Amino acid sequence: xxxxxxxxxxxxxxxxxxxxxxxxxxxxxxxxxxxxxxxxxxxxxxxxxxxxxxxxxxxxxxxxxxxxxxxxxxxxxxxxxxxxxxxxxxxxxxxxxxxxxxxxxxxxxxxxxxxxxx
Amino acid sequence: xxxxxxxxxxxxxxxxxxxxxxxxxxxxxxxxxxxxxxxxxxxxxxxxxxxxxxxxxxxxxxxxxxxxxxxxxxxxxxxxxxxxxxxxxxxxxxxxxxxxxxxxxxxxxxxxxxxxxxxxxxxxxxxxxxxxxxxxxxxxxxxxxxxxxxx
Numbered sequence: 707x708x709x710x711x712x713x714x715x716x717x718x719x720x721x722x723x724x725x726x727x728x729x730x731x732x733x734x735x736x737x738x739x740x741x742x743x744x745x746x747x748x749x750x751x752x753x754x755x756x757x758x759x760x761x762x763x764x765x766x767x768x769x770x771x772x773x774x775x776x777x778x779x780x781x782x783x784x785x786x787x788x789x790x791x792x793x794x795x796x797x798x799x800x801x802x803x804x805x806x807x808x809x810x811x812x813x814x815x816x817x818x819x820x821x822x823x824x
Numbered sequence: 825x826x827x828x829x830x831x832x833x834x835x836x837x838x839x840x841x842x843x844x845x846x847x848x849x850x851x852x853x854x855x856x857x858x859x860x861x862x863x864x865x866x867x868x869x870x871x872x873x874x875x876x877x878x879x880x881x882x883x884x885x886x887x888x889x890x891x892x893x894x895x896x897x898x899x900x901x902x903x904x905x906x907x908x909x910x911x912x913x914x915x916x917x918x919x920x921x922x923x924x925x926x927x928x929x930x931x932x933x934x935x936x937x938x939x940x941x942x943x944x945x946x947x948x949x950x951x952x953x954x955x956x957x958x959x960x961x962x963x964x965x966x967x968x969x970x971x972x973x974x975x
Contacts, residue, residue, distance in 0.1 A: 725941045726917075800941065803904050804830050807936060810857055811834050814934075817856040818838040818846045 724792055727772045732757065733765050737788060740775060745785035829939035836932045840925050843932045844895045847923055859885045867892045871900070882909060890920070898923040904938065 727733060736751060748766070752759045766786055769775035773792050778785050836843055846852045850861040854873070861873035866889060873885040887902040899922040903913035919940040926933040 800830065803938065804832075806904075807830060807832050807938070811832055811934070811936065813856040813858070814843075814846060815834060815836055817852070818836055818842050 724772045724774065727768050727774065730765070730768075732761075733769055736762070736765055736769065737774065740786060740788040743788075745778060745780070745787045747783055747785055751786065829937050829941070832936040834934050834936070835928065835930065836934055838931050840895050840927050840932045843925055843934060844898075847898050847925075848892060861885065865889045865892065865898075865900075884909075887921075888918070896925055901940075 728737075732755075735755075739751060740746060748759055748763055751766070752762045755762065757765075766775060766777075770777060770786075774789060775786050776789055778787060838846075846856065848865055850864045850871070853859070853865070854861050854876070858877040859873045859875050861871060863871075865871055869889055871885070871887050871889055875881060875883040875885055877883075887900040890899040890901060892898055899920060901918040901920050903918050917940065919938050922935075922937045922939075924935040924937075926935070
């Protein structure tokens with residue numbers, strides 16, 4: 707397996723929590739809403755949800771922590787918006803692991819095919 | 825359908841028994857994977873070693889062997905891409921790597937999967953996001969397309 711640039715480790719470290727952060731339906735529905743491309747206040751995000759404002763805030767924090775969502779201040783109000791970059795990076799991370807497997811398996815192929823019993 | 829995983833299928837022009845040995849004999853595994861392992865693989869046991877890939881000799885190999893079903897199935901859990909000695913990867917949830925062997929007319933079909941990059945199947949998440957036309961949904965589709973093609 708080829709292990710590429712060392713900085714990948716740091717990136718990899720940042721990606722696992724993204725996958726984990728996405729593993730929740732409330733957060734996904736929040737992202738789906740934010741994905742429309744606008745900025746939303748906590749009140750707007752709480753609207754039409756069974757959850758309390760407090761619970762929504764908690765979920766937003768999780769998304770903020772992995773930087774999928776950022777908070778921007780607009781006067782006295784806090785508005786939330788989506789950031790697509792981390793998801794793209796998470797995909798790149800999977801890409802790198804996938805490429806490592808390609809290399810490892812091509813090594814395996816040469817290895818087992820080199821010495822035929824016949 | 826489970827789509828949040830990496831899946832590789834490779835046709836090997838070698839008998840199943842040959843492939844099985846290359847996968848599970850620790851010395852042979854070390855040859856093609858480029859790792860020097862301390863000892864044989866054993867189900868339920870930790871396997872330790874040192875990567876031998878040039879430039880990455882400082883990287884330790886540590887996986888937990890899960891199952892070994894002779895000539896059919898071999899699996900282990902590990903922390904992928906754990907290349908930075910300063911980071912303690914043991915606190916992260918490991919991924920599961922599985923090797924499935926199948927006899928074919930020409931030799932062996934080997935299916936390798938790596939799963940567990942997140943806890944719930946991503947397709948359920950994608951389903952939720954697909955309902956929106958926003959950019960986020962597009963990003964997730966990119967991931968889906970990526971995992972669907974198996975990398």
